[in-house]
Amino acid sequence: MRITLKIYLALLLFATTNSVIAQEQLETVVQRGHALAVRTVCFSPDGKFLASGSEDKTIKIWEFSSGRELKTLNGHQSHINQVLFTSDGKQVVSASRDRHIYFWDVNTGVILKTFHYPDESIVSIALTSDDKLLAIGTTERIVRIIDLDTDSILYSLKANVGQYGAHVIFSDDDKLLAVGEDNRTSKVYDVSTGELINTVTEKYGSCGGCDTKSVFLSNNELIKGSNGSPLAIRNLSLDTAFNFVEDSEERVDALRLSQDKSRLIVVDEDSAVMFDVNTRQQLFKLDQRLVPTNPKYGLNMLNQVAERRSDQFNDAAFSPDGKWIVTGDNSNLITIWDAKTGEKASVFYGYLSFPPDDGLNFDPNDYWTSFVWGLVALKNDVQISPDGKYAFRAKVGYEARKWELATGKIVQTYFGHSKGVITFKLSKDGKYLLTGSADRTAKLWDVETGEELKTFKGHRSFIYHVDFSHDQTKIVTSSDYGTIKVWDIESGELLKTIVLSDDPKTIKVGYTVKFSPNDLYLMVAYSHGEMKMLEIDTGREFMEYIGHTATTADFEFLGNGREVVSTSWDKSLRLWDIATGMQVRKFNGHTDPVHAVALNSAGTKMASGGTDRRVILWDIATGKILKEFIGHKSIITAVEFTPDEKYLISSTIDGITKVWDLESKQEVITHFSIGHKDWLVTTPQGYFNGTGDAQKQVFFVKGLESYTLDRFFDKYYNPDQIKRAFELGGKGSQKQGLLQRLNEFPAPEVEITTPRQGDVVSKSTIEVLAKIKNAGGGLQSVSLLHNGKVVERKEEAYFSKLEKNKSIFQKFNIDLVPGLNSINVSATNKENIESRSSQVLVNYKSEAEKSICYVLAIGINEYQNPAMNLNYAYADAAAFSKLIKTVSEPLFSKVEVHKIFNRDATKANILGILDILAQKITSNDVFYLYYAGHGTMVEEEFYFVPTENTRLYSPEKLKKDGISASYLQQKLMKIPALKQLLLIDACQSGGSVELLATRGAKEEKAMAQLSRSAGIHVLSAAGSEQFATEYAEIGHGVFTYVLLEALEGKADGAPKDGMVSIYELKSYIENLVPEYSQKFKGQVQYPYTFSKGQDFPVSVIK
Structure with a gap:
């Protein structure tokens, strides 16, 4: 069973079927990355794309310029050995250990052609330059040459292979084929005849298990490498050798030549080394240690540093132009290197590339x-509250999470475990949540408040499953140590411990355990495949249910109390008579293991999901398939009906939850849970909402063209439309989707013509010239960003007159800062769809001078209307202004603090000081703006409320006396500092819960818009329905309390270098504000954090 499981679970994610895409689609793609080791990599011929193959059984297509994951190709059953x-x-x-070779359409992801050899694991493949012949090397003693015009075997060659198989490669002119065999031998064949021309081997000794890699330097020269022999250039006619390296102890994994044949990259078990072919000297060795990429290369990715858990390379490839090397490794990462220097330029990965933060540290x-x-x-479940309003999930760090199903917004988090939450169960009445953790405890929570009510301790290993009894007086927990424990909920007393195996050498694990309908028995699905009913008091077996031939993953009792339905890795579901143990019915339809099942309230229908990525709706009485729901890209681990049975919920192993209209089968919304704090929700029409960091990891993809969500921000970042889509369900209009808009109104095309990429300049001011083309959607505005900050936006009248397919040149002047300067130009069309940004990096050679830090702190306790007075806004602003001066002084030549408090904080005074600054x-300077006081959302606009404003929700008063976020954005754009941070601890009160909830969604968009439009970092306390609550216990609003802690040094952590950067500050606030607000108030408050621009240090820890 362990061997079977390992083969199946080279797991992670992905399955077997591949449906044909019949029409053009706009896919929503999340940056997952590979979940297991990357075994093979290659460039597309034009160098624009990368393909990678992994032990997670997937092939991924990446855009080289951005590092974006464009496509995941699912179909193989085992790890991928080679892609071309x-x-x-x-x-x-692609060639796989599963004995299949697939030809994929890159644009659609469709399998076009399949070769299957049942008795042979495919090790390597090679194509001739005209794509007419395919050579196949296997673990058996045979190499096949396939005619791709007829898909027939042209001829076969015998090969002496060991466990690593035969490795094949054609010469550049396709006339020769080299076959790498065991015992340090390569054989060269005439492709046209299959005749053996030459055998290149070692003269002395033999070496079983020494497989050979080779590559043609010319038709007369072969570079050959193997463990137990020299890495050398072998002359085929003279039988001479020119060594790069004397006898190598390490097995050679790959030999790759640059297209001009001047350089050779050699990958072995421990290293990747670059050689000069002419001199045969080592040029450099690639460094796998944790080192940051160099930003000078301008290769974009999600983060600049990636942690490695293994230094073993598996493959390498040169870009067609020879400028870059790409490697794949056992850390699940793809790394881009400068081929001239060996310097790390970029890392391609996603949120699945790193081990889960669960404290278990298992090695897959x-x-x-x-x-x-x-x-x-x-174990990746999702459950729905009895009122159908909320969804729950675990596997988000050390906590469980509750979100509003209609909006995707997180509304409660359950903190308290010291390791990851593996499993959970919601009580029947929806009032309590039970969690089981890797910390070996179970905890009971109040669902509404998030309060931890009780902890159940006693297990010696982590907990796989938890369940409530039907009368909600007891719970059951099952652990990896092979024990099941039954507890009294009220007292926390341990009532019974059941050991599943009498043999101490054999541990049997209860993978899924539930109370029987009468609460007198436990149904147990064992990790090794059995399913049994145990009597609780004695712990003895009452009944075994025999029929499944692989692990039983899940089961549900029917409402009649007499039957139970189970799912299994044997690809079936089975209905059982509980009392007799007899099978009533078998359900066949899935093509891969089935992991989840859910029943409707009447017990007449059930939904199931599994590795084949399909959700199937069944008629229980007949066993017939009623409907299929297609759209998931990875293993489905949870399915559930909403209580009104209007929707079907399905969730996957990688944290993606879909809501389906049960009647129409239409996808209504998709919720992405990314990491332990980020989330995003989208609709098929293209509307989206979510955290700022999540928005950076999700893209729209049409064919091989990718679009960041940011490009559609103005129209499609719309929380209200998400809720509307949920309410309408399958009746929602699909006609005005984003794809149609893209086709009707293409975004402008932008290219910076001067300066050029990598220019080094000595002048502080340069001219930027950009070419902007109307691609069919018109032209509305052109924006210039400098180091991520918007410094100029032009909306000229003549833009609207630019004809389709015509271009204009737009000129800007920009003041550079010493060192590297990132310059971006983008344009929007008349539908406010933004172009792809054009970027160049320019290095200004000048002595770096210490900058000045300017701080403006505004705190308003006292309003002209006493009813609006606050308690701690003044204290918050005063504490911030004092602390920021202290902790930031070592970073700057001067810290200049301006303070406006209480009755001095008028609109005129605030705007006046902004104009002066x-x-x-x-x-080159830095600017911080801190605001504590009232803030309010009226008529789609967020307002900061100065002291003279007497009414929070009067549009007339706010327009007169308030400061709108859009007006503040204009002011901030005029402040030249490229590094700006806006901190907002604003609150509002009054109004119904429903009204405040509506304002909250709009306020969140306003904060995001402010960050995006000005190109600055915005960290804000939640307002509206959550309030930026003040706490007498701590003397501050919770947002500012956490902010002060962070600046004092508690946010220093990644890396721990004695400083706190913007992103460390942001992460600390995101993590601690919810926890502290729950601790002090019993109600979770989630801050708004949006970042545009570069990271930079904000405090030094003394």
């Missing part, structure tokens, strides 16, 4: 722990 592009770049060919590549790792990975501040 065809010469026209339109297809990818280890024989023993991979079994447990796989079982834990598949705009004249003083330079682009």
